[in-house]
Amino acid sequence: NAGVTQTPKFRVLKTGQSMTLLCAQDMNHEYMYWYRQDPGMGLRLIHYSVGEGTTAKGEVPDGYNVSRLKKQNFLLGLESAAPSQTSVYFCASRKGLHYEQYFGPGTRLTVT
């Protein structure tokens, strides 16, 4: 099993550009999550999904959209990137409510 994978690993955007981050898991997990981590901080939840076709907002959803068209994939979109979205983005998944979350390796995004 590859576990949770993220694409790309690094990206530099200019203000106003758009991009999509891809998260894939091969563990048949129901729940998937997108977090961001800023310097010196813990992770904060952006959006999450409790199953294929569902999405919900987390703590810091503004400026992001998500889609879960397939159970194994969770996409995070930035429609018009801003410097405040410079961060490391982590995807996670878990089997169900009383199971642990597993994290991907992260995507380092810089917006200039």
Place this chain on the structure above:
Amino acid sequence: GIQVEQSPPDLILQEGANSTLRCNFSDSVNNLQWFHQNPWGQLINLFYIPSGTKQNGRLSATTVATERYSLLYISSSQTTDSGVYFCAVASTYSGGGADGLTFGKGTHLIIQP
């Protein structure tokens, strides 16, 4: 929302020393995890421990849910233990526990040779 406080924020130890990291949380939880973020940024699962005690090699953890705290013990520290240790919880009363984890700010541990 639920609050998570970790202490100490920074810890510098010599190789071979033991340490105790603490996590306090403000509400009932149905999920508590400890992670190690290594110097390359990777988040490594250490324990899933909403209650009780677990041990894995030199590491062990205890969560006393009724008193709203968890402890992570590291014995005989090695330089490879360096990094940031995060406690993360999910409140029992928030989204039924489905809505992700709330992270503390972490304990930055440096093990010197």
